[in-house]
Amino acid sequence: MSNPIGHQGEAAMGLMKKLSSLFTGSPKDNSFWISVKCGRCGEIIRTRVDLNNDLSAEYGEGEGETTYFCRKVLIGKKGCYVPIEVELRFDAHRNLVEKRVKGGKFMED
Numbered sequence: 001m002s003n004p005i006g007h008q009g010e011a012a013m014g015l016m017k018k019l020s021s022l023f024t025g026s027p028k029d030n031s032f033w034i035s036v037k038c039g040r041c042g043e044i045i046r047t048r049v050d051l052n053n054d055l056s057a058e059y060g061e062g063e064g065e066t067t068y069f070c071r072k073v074l075i076g077k078k079g080c081y082v083p084i085e086v087e088l089r090f091d092a093h094r095n096l097v098e099k100r101v102k103g104g105k106f107m108e109d
């Protein structure tokens, strides 16, 4: 015999898990953090890149050649105010393929 109450309970748990993952900022929510170090004062500045909202599409010649681009200008809070320009490029599947920074460097490098 099936147990409909138990099944409903499981479905509710699954939904709760989905909802909580939307708010905790896990890597699956299509955003990630980048950290750059200011080339002048050494301050580490972190910023969130939202793959759904921060990317601009650049359309290629044919189908499937769409790439995405994201540019951010980061300014530290410790007083040197040197803008750090971050440029990110993504392929059609929104995988990061190239990153550049002016005025600082990426922490992972």
Ligand SMILES: [Zn+2]
Pocket: 038, 039, 040, 041, 042, 043, 076, 080, 081, 082
């Ligand atoms: Zn600085």
